Amino acid sequence: MNPVGSALGAAAGLAGCGALAGLLPRHRARTVLAGVCTAGTGAAGAAAGIAACAGDRWSLVLPGVLPLSGLHLAVDGLSGPFLTTAGIVIAAVALYGTGYVRPAGTGESARGVQTVLPLFALTLLLVPAAASVSAFLMLWELMALASLVLVLAGHRERSAVREAGVWYAVMTHLGLVLLLAGLARFAAGAGGQTFTDLRAGAAGLPGGVRSAVFVLTTVAFASKAGAVPLHVWLPRAHPEAPSHVSALMSAAMVHLGLYGIVRVGFDLLGGGPRWWWLALMGAGGLSAVYGMLQAAMASDLKRLLACSTSENTGLMLIGVGAAGLFADAHHEELAALALAAALLHMVNHSAFKALLFCAAGSVLRATGLRDLDRMGGLRARMPLTAGLFAVGALGAVALPPGNGFVSEWLLLQSLIHGLAVPGEVTSIVLPLAFAVIALSAGLAAAVFVKALGVGFFARPRSDRAAGAEESPPAMLAGMVLLAVCCAALALVPGLLGPALDRAVAVAGFRHGASLSGTGIQAQLDGVSARLSPLWVVAALTAATAAAAGLPRLVRRRPRRTRARLWDCGGGAPTPRMAYTATSFAEPLQRVFDDVVAPEQDVDVTPVRESAYLVERVRYRQRVPDRLEHRLYRPVLAGLSHVGAAARRLANGSAHLYVGYGFCGLVTVLLALAVGW
Amino acid sequence: MSEGTYTQLLDLACGAFLLAAVVVLWQRKLTAIVRTFALQGVALAALPFLLGLHEARGELIAVAAGIGVLRTGVLPYLMRRALDSLVPAPVTGAGHRYVENVSEAWETQPLVNVAASLLTAALLTLLAYAVARPLVLLGPAPATRALPVGLAVMLIGFFVLSTRRRALAQVVGFLLLDNGITATAFLAASGVPLIVELGVSFDVVLAVLVLQILTTRMRTAFGTTDIDDLRELHD
Structure with a gap:
């Protein structure tokens, strides 16, 4: 079989x-x-x-x-x-x-x-x-x-x-x-x-x-x-x-x-x-x-x-x-x-x-x-x-x-x-x-x-993360x-070569053999480019190892001392001060401001009877999917409008519902009668 | 039975069948409507009986007997029982008392009034004849020539269903519709296989039983059987 x-x-x-x-x-x-x-x-x-x-x-x-x-x-x-x-x-x-x-x-x-x-x-x-x-x-x-x-x-x-x-x-x-x-x-x-x-x-x-x-x-x-x-x-x-x-x-x-x-x-x-x-x-x-x-x-x-x-x-x-x-x-x-x-x-x-x-x-x-x-x-x-x-x-x-x-x-x-x-x-x-x-x-x-x-x-920024x-x-x-x-896949993608050639052949391209060879080389037949992932990885690993290891070998190991982090006199830094995903993405968000159009909301609550002392600042930011807003919301709104209008057809009267069926049947029969 | 007698009797039964449906539209009193429905059952049962005699088929006569029992006996009995439970009989001896549920026994205000209903029935019959013309041309026999009657009763039943207010009148409308379908089946194809006929009859009995219970419940819940009062259930 x-x-x-x-x-x-x-x-x-x-x-x-x-x-x-x-x-x-x-x-x-x-x-x-x-x-x-x-x-x-x-x-x-x-x-x-x-x-x-x-x-x-x-x-x-x-x-x-x-x-x-x-x-x-x-x-x-x-x-x-x-x-x-x-x-x-x-x-x-x-x-x-x-x-x-x-x-x-x-x-x-x-x-x-x-x-x-x-x-x-x-x-x-x-x-x-x-x-x-x-x-x-x-x-x-x-x-x-x-x-x-x-x-x-x-x-x-x-x-x-x-x-x-x-x-x-x-x-x-x-x-x-x-x-x-x-x-x-x-x-x-x-x-x-x-x-x-x-x-x-x-x-x-x-x-x-x-x-x-x-x-x-x-x-x-x-x-x-x-x-x-x-x-x-x-x-x-x-x-x-x-x-x-x-x-x-x-x-x-x-x-x-x-x-x-x-x-x-x-x-x-x-x-x-x-x-x-x-x-x-x-x-x-x-x-x-x-x-x-x-x-x-x-x-x-x-x-x-x-x-x-x-x-x-x-x-x-x-x-x-x-x-x-x-x-x-x-x-x-x-x-x-x-x-x-x-x-x-x-x-x-x-x-x-x-x-x-x-x-x-x-x-x-x-x-x-x-x-x-x-x-x-x-x-x-x-x-x-x-x-x-x-x-x-x-x-x-x-x-x-x-x-x-x-x-x-x-x-x-x-x-x-x-x-x-x-x-x-x-x-x-x-x-x-x-x-x-x-x-x-x-x-x-x-x-x-x-x-x-x-x-x-x-450091963990919440208790739940701390208890993982x-x-x-x-x-x-x-x-x-x-x-x-x-x-x-990273080291020997060449192994997939024959399989990909067969797949490409089904799609109708007989001159395949793009990824081929000894199993470690991705080589392009007919065009001049070669890549051997295994060698790339080996070279990278060697370079990384060298960069990390050589200074340690050459330099004497420094004595390890424990000291408090210098905090500019502002108190010990807390996890709240670390980069978050939002703050990390902020520069990108600025660059692509026109494309993503984030919604930002700053809410300042001053202390009572003082315009200068602030009790609380709340910052809220949302990045909505703009394409969805532009393309889907109008369609959805239109659909629900039509739905609301169609609701008038169904007012709950059983007579009306039976009547729809009756009128439909009579209309079809009339069409048949006239059609003949 | 000679061919001429057969044709005349078949036409008579069909005429009675159609007339009964029209009379249902004309009547206002629910007991009279149920009685008319029972009479229509006789006309309906006569169709397979005549067909069975003419074609010498014993099983059609048996089917006719079954239909007769069901449509003139069982179903009208069930409906009358429902009607009795809705309208208690006036207490004899206290004749002065106002009979409280008088409106429950009458189809007082149909959505389309009686005169217009009769006119509509005429139009629907015309439509049925117009639509059935090609079917009649397929095999012109006395039975197929009467085919439009079945269609007309079906349409009239549907019309009753969609214009009458009382729940019981609606049940009759539903049953008229079913009578029309059965008559069409007999006239067009000398009846459906027995098992289908049995299944349909069983269905009809069950539907009437359920509707009877529903009507009684409606009455206890709302004090009326006017289905126009049921408007809560909608989107």
């Missing part, structure tokens, strides 16, 4: 067992059993993905499962990377989740959540394996519903969870409507609904229909991927979901939006005109800068991570858009490179973002805090978590020796060499994209210095697994 098929079968079986285990009455046993089954689901999915990356193909038709159409599943080279990353993330996060329990069976450890989590994991694995429109839509919707249930886990404790749930539900279902419309039109035009039929029929479609299909599906997929301006659900849902669910959503579900764009845009439609890809690059650039800017302003740790997810999907979209642009100009080698860079960034982002969300969840569990302003001093109290967070942050800032660096470097290489493509558009767009990536990378550095420095270093304790071993084990993945 095919290894992919048997592994996916095992994943489905384990997910079913996990869902059943989630129903057990005993709290502890339930958590462990469901967690182990979910981890097994992830491991089996990863095995299927690795087999697919190694070149195995698999397809299955179950005629009885879905009425009328049957369930078509197929795994190819493009599904492989998505299956593998989702599988590994699920396994690590499920392991982490077994430790992430609370004493009472509420919130994260409620029975419903533990039942739905394995099913959510299974849909994450099956969506990239769907091979027909009906199967894809059904699995897509199941995934959205399962994640919605999980987001709502804490709805009893916080009202913000309910609000986040409503936003998420509305956005995801609007996306589904667009997806349904686009794919249904595609299937109708192509004369069949399996992906094979679509591939065969795509060339015969008129240009307008192809563009409509691309625009409809891409908007839907981009909203799932959290691209600006369809990102509004993301900074709400990710912080409010339980942390291991946030990790799954951010590191696996969001990427399926990217998968959808690549699958429909390149594989099924077979590429398209230039404006498709320019629009995609525009959305990507906007997401990259705006997402990171929002992250820079955020002081909620999980919101910060969610905004950074927007940024990273923006980078991936730039890569996909550039690939389309190059393919349109018949530079297949460059297109393959850009697409491979986007996919590699997807893999990297999965690894570090899952790790960061898990670490944030550990902090949340230990302190009950998401607010960076009230953390601090966690390095001494949770040293392992702090170290793991640092590994993740290193990946996220896209500097060597982090894993994010490799993929962003590859992306930048593809853009630089893309200037060889003649034409005014490329000579304007590519440097702009380059600048956007550079700006977002710079902002990312500031953001993660803020998250790590303000959150984990210095290290997480249990299961949680640490899950995070260590993810950290090992990060390190492997």
Whole structure:
């Protein structure tokens, strides 16, 4: 039997067992059993993905499962990377989740959540394996519903969870409507609904229909991927979901939006005109800068991570858009490179973002805090978590020796060499994209210095932070697994070369082999740029060690004396005087004042009968999402206006309601009678 | 039975069926409305009976018997019982006393008055004939030619449902609607399978039982069965 098929079968079986285990009455046993089954689901999915990356193909038709159409599943080279990353993330996060329990069976450890989590994991694995429109839509919707249930886990404790749930539900279902419309039109035009039929029929479609299909599906997929301006659900849902669910959503579900764009845009439609890809690059650039800017302003740790997810999907979209642009100009080698860079960034982002969300969840569990302003001093109290967070942050800032660096470097290489493509558009767009990536990378550095420095270093700024304790071993084990993945991706990304080549080949670029070689070298065939991450890391480590070690060796060790810190006579400095996330971001906020438009409010209360002596100064600052205010509020206001007007139709009289039905029936009959 | 007699009897039954529906619109006294409904049940039961005789199908005659029992016996009985519990019989010997619940026994103020209702019924019947024309053309037999009657009764039932105030008149409207559907089924296809017929009948009985209880509850809660007083439940 095919290894992919048997592994996916095992994943489905384990997910079913996990869902059943989630129903057990005993709290502890339930958590462990469901967690182990979910981890097994992830491991089996990863095995299927690795087999697919190694070149195995698999397809299955179950005629009885879905009425009328049957369930078509197929795994190819493009599904492989998505299956593998989702599988590994699920396994690590499920392991982490077994430790992430609370004493009472509420919130994260409620029975419903533990039942739905394995099913959510299974849909994450099956969506990239769907091979027909009906199967894809059904699995897509199941995934959205399962994640919605999980987001709502804490709805009893916080009202913000309910609000986040409503936003998420509305956005995801609007996306589904667009997806349904686009794919249904595609299937109708192509004369069949399996992906094979679509591939065969795509060339015969008129240009307008192809563009409509691309625009409809891409908007839907981009909203799932959290691209600006369809990102509004993301900074709400990710912080409010339980942390291991946030990790799954951010590191696996969001990427399926990217998968959808690549699958429909390149594989099924077979590429398209230039404006498709320019629009995609525009959305990507906007997401990259705006997402990171929002992250820079955020002081909620999980919101910060969610905004950074927007940024990273923006980078991936730039890569996909550039690939389309190059393919349109018949530079297949460059297109393959850009697409491979986007996919590699997807893999990297999965690894570090899952790790960061898990670490944030550990902090949340230990302190009950998401607010960076009230953390601090966690390095001494949770040293392992702090170290793991640092590994993740290193990946996220896209500097060597982090894993994010490799993929962003590859992306930048593809853009630089893309200037060889003649034409005014490329000579304007590519440097702009380059600048956007550079700006977002710079902002990312500031953001993660803020998250790590303000959150984990210095002295604790609240009692809760002061009382933090290290997480249990299961949680640490899950995070260590993810950290090992990060390190492997940073050191030997060349191992992924063949897998990425196969994925790119499915997208239609036969001249792949962008990342290849001995397993330690990322080398670009045909264009002259080489990078060996292992050597970079080795050189950096050596330099750091030298910088830290040499002075100690050369100089005599100074005698250590204890003395009071000089305080200018103003009394001992308190933790309140340390940098907070808000104050750290203040310079950036000044620079981007026109873009983020913060709302500030200074409230001075003077002592009675004196204008000069101040009793209290209160300073309040909020950084609202400006795009949301400008784009969504008017629409929402209009909708509620229409709703209020429509309320007059329903005045409570039963006669009126029956009358509506009667009039409707008579009208239809009249139309029939007149029509004949 | 000769073809001519069959056609004449079928047309007579259909005419009575339609007439009963119109009379329901015309009546104001609830007891009379229930009585008319029972008479319509006789006409309805006559349809499968005639069809069964004509096509020599025993099971249709059995169905006719069942329908007769249900629509002329059980349902009117249930409604009359509800009506009795709403309107206590006047105490004999104290004839001078003002009968308190007189308004409960009458459909005093329908939303559309009686004259307009009758006109509307005529229009609805016309509409039914217009709509059913292509169906009749499909297979012109005596039964299919009478098909519009079923549709017309259905529409009239719906009309009663949406214009009468008393809860019991509404129940009758609902049952007229159901009678219309049943008649259409018999005239168009010589009846639906027995299991469906049984299911529908069971449904109707249950619906009437529930509505009867609801009516009594309404009366105890609000002192009236005018459903226009139920306006609390809205968005």
